[in-house]
Amino acid sequence: MDVSEQRVIGSLLLLLGVTFLAIGLYTEQLNAVLEIVKTIFEASVAGMP
Numbered sequence: 138m139d140v141s142e143q144r145v146i147g148s149l150l151l152l153l154g155v156t157f158l159a160i161g162l163y164t165e166q167l168n169a170v171l172e173i174v175k176t177i178f179e180a181s182v183a184g185m186p
Contacts, residue, residue, distance in 0.1 A: 161170035
């Protein structure tokens, strides 16, 4: 994958994350969003040596 393709994918993922955060704030579901983020970080840290 080229560097430009990686940047596009990274930008799309960042935009998706910001969109979900905005939706969570708008619908007052920030606690649920934070729990999802916490679960994702726990899973990603568990795989590290």
